[in-house]
Amino acid sequence: MMPRWFHSLLAGLVGLVLAAPILVVAGVSLNAKRSLDFPPKGLSLAWYAEIFTDPGWRGALITSLVVAVLSAALAVAIAFPLAWFIWRWRAPWARAFEVLGMTPFILPPVITALGFLSFWATFDQYGEPWTVVVSHAVFFVTLPLVTLSLGFGAVDRSYVEAASTMGADDRTVLRTVVMPLVRPYVISGFAFAFVLSLNEYIVAYMVAGFTLETLPIKIFNALRYGYTPTMASVTVLFVLLTAAVFGLIARFGDLPRLLGAWVRQD
Amino acid sequence: MIRRAPRSLAEHAPILFPALMLIVFFVIPFGLMIAVSVARRIPGGFYEPDFVFANYERFLTAFFGGVLSFSLELAALVAAVAVGIGFPFTYRLARLPRAAQVRWLVFLLSILSLSEVIIGFAWSTLLSRTAGITNLLVAVGLMAEPQSLSPSFGALLAGMVYQAFPYTVLVLYPALARLDPALVEASRTLGASPVKAFFTVVVPSQRNTIVATLIMAFVFALGSYLLPQLLGRPQHWTLSVLITDQAIYQSNMPFAAAMAVFLVLVSLALVGLALLAGRKEEA
Numbered sequence: 001m002m003p004r005w006f007h008s009l010l011a012g013l014v015g016l017v018l019a020a021p022i023l024v025v026a027g028v029s030l031n032a033k034r035s036l037d038f039p040p041k042g043l044s045l046a047w048y049a050e051i052f053t054d055p056g057w058r059g060a061l062i063t064s065l066v067v068a069v070l071s072a073a074l075a076v077a078i079a080f081p082l083a084w085f086i087w088r089w090r091a092p093w094a095r096a097f098e099v100l101g102m103t104p105f106i107l108p109p110v111i112t113a114l115g116f117l118s119f120w121a122t123f124d125q126y127g128e129p130w131t132v133v134v135s136h137a138v139f140f141v142t143l144p145l146v147t148l149s150l151g152f153g154a155v156d157r158s159y160v161e162a163a164s165t166m167g168a169d170d171r172t173v174l175r176t177v178v179m180p181l182v183r184p185y186v187i188s189g190f191a192f193a194f195v196l197s198l199n200e201y202i203v204a205y206m207v208a209g210f211t212l213e214t215l216p217i218k219i220f221n222a223l224r225y226g227y228t229p230t231m232a233s234v235t236v237l238f239v240l241l242t243a244a245v246f247g248l249i250a251r252f253g254d255l256p257r258l259l260g261a262w263v264r265q266d
Numbered sequence: 267m268i269r270r271a272p273r274s275l276a277e278h279a280p281i282l283f284p285a286l287m288l289i290v291f292f293v294i295p296f297g298l299m300i301a302v303s304v305a306r307r308i309p310g311g312f313y314e315p316d317f318v319f320a321n322y323e324r325f326l327t328a329f330f331g332g333v334l335s336f337s338l339e340l341a342a343l344v345a346a347v348a349v350g351i352g353f354p355f356t357y358r359l360a361r362l363p364r365a366a367q368v369r370w371l372v373f374l375l376s377i378l379s380l381s382e383v384i385i386g387f388a389w390s391t392l393l394s395r396t397a398g399i400t401n402l403l404v405a406v407g408l409m410a411e412p413q414s415l416s417p418s419f420g421a422l423l424a425g426m427v428y429q430a431f432p433y434t435v436l437v438l439y440p441a442l443a444r445l446d447p448a449l450v451e452a453s454r455t456l457g458a459s460p461v462k463a464f465f466t467v468v469v470p471s472q473r474n475t476i477v478a479t480l481i482m483a484f485v486f487a488l489g490s491y492l493l494p495q496l497l498g499r500p501q502h503w504t505l506s507v508l509i510t511d512q513a514i515y516q517s518n519m520p521f522a523a524a525m526a527v528f529l530v531l532v533s534l535a536l537v538g539l540a541l542l543a544g545r546k547e548e549a
Contacts, residue, residue: 010351010354014355018432021391025388028391036396036397078284078287082281082285085272085280090270101284103292106533108533110491110509110529114509115292115295116295117513117519118295118301119294199384201382201383202492206510219383242379246371246376255372259436261360261439
């Protein structure tokens with residue numbers, strides 16, 4: 001326990017440094033002319049409008065959203081039965097698949113990206129848009145797997161006992177007892193995977209970078225061919241979208257618990 | 267519902283889909299990558315199956331040695347700075363009222379999920395001549411002319427610490443949220459100053475957590491693939507950048523795969539160490 005003023009100062013500084021790049025980018029996005037000045041020269045929201053009117057940016061935004069929704073859904077579809085199986089049955093060997101699901105997230109992303117590149121190239125699917133969805137789903141399966149393991153772990157087994165004593169089979173127990181209890185964890189797992197897929201660059205780029213332009217790929221390409229304030233407005237849009245998703249998780253779920261703190265007893 | 271080992275095929279059925287997906291789309295790509303790493307490169311961008319170690323022999327060149335040692339030193343520096351700031355910060359964070367904690371966690375998670383492209387772009391803007399912080403220094407009279415601070419080693423270090431910091435905090439958070447407050451109270455009652463209590467009670471009690479977090483932050487920093495290109499100069503390229511460059515721009519998949527296999531081994535060994543250090547804490 002350091003003195004209180006020291007901690008307040010540290011927290012203030014950390015907050016400032018974490019916010020600074022975003023604030024400058026937000027300022028730049030308001031420039032009236034095609035320049036990257038801060039403070040902005042003249043005020044205009046034209047660069048925000050351009051995200052939706054320019055076919056290139058709009059297309060990239062839609063591509064990113066579609067990829068993120070589909071891959072997050074697939075990630076949940078892989079994680080849910082796995083987490084349920086481990087919770088339902090006594091099968092220590094199934095843990096090996098859990099470890100397998102955690103690995104891609106811990107390793108440097110470039111490794112997973114290169115693995116997928118070798119894989120899709122070998123099977124002649126390199127550059128197909130759907131391969132990005134499958135790659136992202138496997139890459140981010142860790143997140144729903146973690147939230148769902150926590151979710152099933154929190155289910156009071158006595159409810160399940162009660163239901164099965166009354167004659168409910170596995171399917172009925174899952175639908176009527178377990179599912180309502182783990183639903184918040186399904187949603188937060190989906191949301192985590194969705195946000196990370198939206199922001200992911202290297203896997204998407206290596207798998208289908210030449211045929212499919214997601215927003216991060218589009219921003220990177222734009223960086224190489226000269227800066228425009230649209231990159232700044234897209235960045236601000238992404239930051240807001242990301243913060244909104246996590247805000248919703250925090251609003252409807254228990255964020256400190258999801259991140260590993262004990263549940264408070266009070 | 268009795269929790270016993272599954273017997274019939276029907277009872278095993280639910281795990282079929284996830285198991286199949288993970289084997290086909292994770293284990294097989296990994297195996298393929300290892301196979302490619304010993305393949306023979308045909309000039310012009312292709313490779314044919316073989317069993318040669320030529321791609322691994324290139325590790326012995328001075329160029330690769332330079333990139334490798336720079337990558338390791340940079341990752342170590344990033345991890346040290348991130349944990350140095352992150353530990354006292356997280357300690358305080360875990361003691362804030364719940365609502366304030368949640369606000370910080372949302373903020374940190376948002377930064378953590380930002381694309382490296384966006385972090386690189388934001389930092390190069392923050393350090394640029396037209397929009398950067400040097401304009402602030404000029405405005406208060408500390409500098410005559412605004413200037414660009416990027417690309418440089420300092421810019422790269424700042425960007426990578428920025429990226430690793432939220433990760434470090436979230437790795438430290440569970441351990442520090444569970445820290446027994448009675449420990450500090452006892453030392454305070456016995457007359458230790460807050461600073462002394464922090465350094466003689468909190469820090470030593472979390473020694474293994476700190477070691478584990480340093481390793482995790484190190485592996486995380488090793489994975490940074492875009493910031494060295496966006497914020498650094500060519501001599502600041504790391505192993506991750508080199509792998510991307512060989513795979514995509516030099517079309518040398520076998521060499522890229524060999525480096526990736528090497529990076530996997532280093533990372534897995536380190537993560538294993540981190541898990542071991544973390545486990546000691548719980549015992």
